[in-house]
Amino acid sequence: MDPCQTHPKTVSAVPQGGDYEQAAQRLSEALTAQDRGDVQMSEELLEESLRLDPAHGLAHLSLSEVQLFLGRAPEDRLATVAKAVLLLHENPRDNLR
DSSP states (O other): OOHHHHSHHHHHHSOOOOOHHHHHHHHHHHHHHHHHTOHHHHHHHHHHHHHHOTTOHHHHHHHHHHHHHHTOOHHHHHHHHHHHHHHOSSOTTGGGO
């Protein structure tokens, strides 16, 4: 299980008990859609990922990036990125620098 899902701050703030494996699959599909340039499909897949597992931090982070790209309302983007920050207690992309 993703350690972000069991962190006390996460447990108290985000619904638990999601389907992490299915959510991770949708996240993978969403990133593939982004690579193809299909940002709308990516957004739909990320939203599905979060319906499957609301505590999936990387899905929140990816959705916030897609929302920014699509020009979604700032309050929607802020809510999404705030959840990502809460769930991801470390930067998951540090190893990419």
